[in-house]
Amino acid sequence: MIDPTFLEGIIKILFVFVLISAGLIISTRNLSSVLTAYTIQSFLLAAVSSLLYMIDGKNQLLLLAVLTLASKVILIPYFISRIEQKIKIGRDLHFAYLEPTPSLLLSIGLIILSYTFLSGVFKGLPLSKLFFFGAVIGLSLTLMGMLVVFSRKRVITKALGYLSMENGVLMFGLFVTELPFIIEVLIIIDLIILVILTTIMAVGMDSSIEEYRQKFRKLQIWTGGESQ
Amino acid sequence: MNTSFLLFALLNPLFALLAAPLYMALIRKIKAYAQGRKGPRLFQVYYDLKKLMKKETVYSPTSSWVMRFTPYLNLSTLLVCSLFVPLVFVPEPAGGLGNIIVFLYLLALERFFTALGGLDAGSAFGGMGSSRSMSLAAVIEPTMVISFAALAFVLKSLNLHEMFALTAGKILPISPTLVLVSISLFIILIVETGRLPVDNPATHLELTMINEAMILEQAGKNLALLELAHALKQLLLMGILINTILPVGLSTEIDAGKIAVSTLLFLVKAGLLAVIIGLFESSLAKMRLFRLPAFYVMAFFFSAITILIEVFA
Numbered sequence A: 001m002i003d004p005t006f007l008e009g010i011i012k013i014l015f016v017f018v019l020i021s022a023g024l025i026i027s028t029r030n031l032s033s034v035l036t037a038y039t040i041q042s043f044l045l046a047a048v049s050s051l052l053y054m055i056d057g058k059n060q061l062l063l064l065a066v067l068t069l070a071s072k073v074i075l076i077p078y079f080i081s082r083i084e085q086k087i088k089i090g091r092d093l094h095f096a097y098l099e100p101t102p103s104l105l106l107s108i109g110l111i112i113l114s115y116t117f118l119s120g121v122f123k124g125l126p127l128s129k130l131f132f133f134g135a136v137i138g139l140s141l142t143l144m145g146m147l148v149v150f151s152r153k154r155v156i157t158k159a160l161g162y163l164s165m166e167n168g169v170l171m172f173g174l175f176v177t178e179l180p181f182i183i184e185v186l187i188i189i190d191l192i193i194l195v196i197l198t199t200i201m202a203v204g205m206d207s208s209i210e211e212y213r214q215k216f217r218k219l220q221i222w223t224g225g226e227s228q
Numbered sequence B: 001m002n003t004s005f006l007l008f009a010l011l012n013p014l015f016a017l018l019a020a021p022l023y024m025a026l027i028r029k030i031k032a033y034a035q036g037r038k039g040p041r042l043f044q045v046y047y048d049l050k051k052l053m054k055k056e057t058v059y060s061p062t063s064s065w066v067m068r069f070t071p072y073l074n075l076s077t078l079l080v081c082s083l084f085v086p087l088v089f090v091p092e093p094a095g096g097l098g099n100i101i102v103f104l105y106l107l108a109l110e111r112f113f114t115a116l117g118g119l120d121a122g123s124a125f126g127g128m129g130s131s132r133s134m135s136l137a138a139v140i141e142p143t144m145v146i147s148f149a150a151l152a153f154v155l156k157s158l159n160l161h162e163m164f165a166l167t168a169g170k171i172l173p174i175s176p177t178l179v180l181v182s183i184s185l186f187i188i189l190i191v192e193t194g195r196l197p198v199d200n201p202a203t204h205l206e207l208t209m210i211n212e213a214m215i216l217e218q219a220g221k222n223l224a225l226l227e228l229a230h231a232l233k234q235l236l237l238m239g240i241l242i243n244t245i246l247p248v249g250l251s252t253e254i255d256a257g258k259i260a261v262s263t264l265l266f267l268v269k270a271g272l273l274a275v276i277i278g279l280f281e282s283s284l285a286k287m288r289l290f291r292l293p294a295f296y297v298m299a300f301f302f303s304a305i306t307i308l309i310e311v312f313a
Helices: A004-027 A031-056 A059-087 A100-121 A129-151 A155-177 A181-204 A209-218 B003-034 B044-054 B065-081 B100-120 B124-155 B160-167 B177-192 B220-245 B256-282 B289-312
Strands: none
Touching: A004 A031, A004 A100, A004 A129, A004 A155, A004 B177, A004 B289, A031 A059, A031 A155, A059 A155, A059 A181, A100 A129, A100 B289, A129 A155, A155 A181, B003 B044, B003 B065, B003 B220, B003 B256, B044 B220, B065 B100, B065 B220, B100 B124, B100 B160, B100 B220, B124 B160, B124 B177, B124 B289, B160 B220, B177 B220, B177 B256, B177 B289, B220 B256
């Protein structure tokens, strides 16, 4: 049996790396690096889940780790890298509202914000410090994913931001709420369908939302409610 | 002031002064090998310093006392700094020496005067170098403060001697968080010594040079002093990083044998770090000047998170 305090130390380090990967998703300009950061983030989540299994011994956690590994480390990145090959652009240089550097500073603010917010919510609950901090990281990961969704212009990075948000929800669920396993599975299936849909729609993946609509209109797939 | 500290005050700066240029040369050698060249001999850098010492010092007619004063100030500041970072053994703390805040201010003083010296000669390059150095310093200094704060927080002391007395002799870092802190310290080492991807130390041709631009107008003995100061700064920052992450063998007692072992081990460990720095530098291209803040902010983000985790979790 491995010493739980040692495992908790490792989980702390993993927390930092999870946040760093979120920072990379916010700030990196190279599309394949953004995807790698997401893959690493999911892998870290799987690692956290299996470490928690070693501490707690709940089988659910191990299943979750395996599921995360299979779907978010292998399947989804595979689909997205296929899209990236198809659209033939390597970089995402278009940012709306915020450049990466202020976004990173803002995300430190977001972490502190979620800390203060959650410490109010969890006041009086018998939650250990590590679990509380896991919840904080989960919430801030979700907020940072949201930051990616609104500060990036390319659809493909927006999708990655959304996926990173979902990682935050998973993290939050791991440490606080004990989401029923079936819901986790459903979420992951949703994600896979989302990614498959985006693969099918790769036709417009190399453009911003505005151009995307125009492309759709040109191809007469969807008129966006406007009569032509 | 106790005997332990007196001995330290004699040995440590002397060792730092003698060993500092060696690592400059070693990094250069590694980079040369990575590029498929043989590179200059390791001791070439000492010969160069000796040659520069003998040469005549030429001043620009527009320059003032600042340019004459800067090399002496820089070297003496860094010699004082070398009292702060235990390289050969960890002495008992004495007075305010070893205080991390004083250490940071001394480094800032050195940086300020280097920039002033760059401006003083009145050449276009010096002005540009100083302007760049100062605008980048505005970004890297918060990062430095935060990283050293993280170090102080993890090791529960503001005194570098006390911190390293705590880690000395251990094989592994005493807390997993120290691994994270040392990543920020590595970035600071790269930035502070003007290495790739921030600044290219190997050329005077680039229009984006920072450190080299500021010392471009210096000649002769002054240039030698400035280069020595630069090498010393690099060795001290390397020393902090090594004592944090790999403190094995660092002695806390005054014993001739132990001090010898600890010094030798330090030489080996610093050699290893120099190899890593050389390979790191060879594997990267220089970043565009306006992309640099993003690089620094990453280090800042890293250290800030380390502190958050260490304080709250």
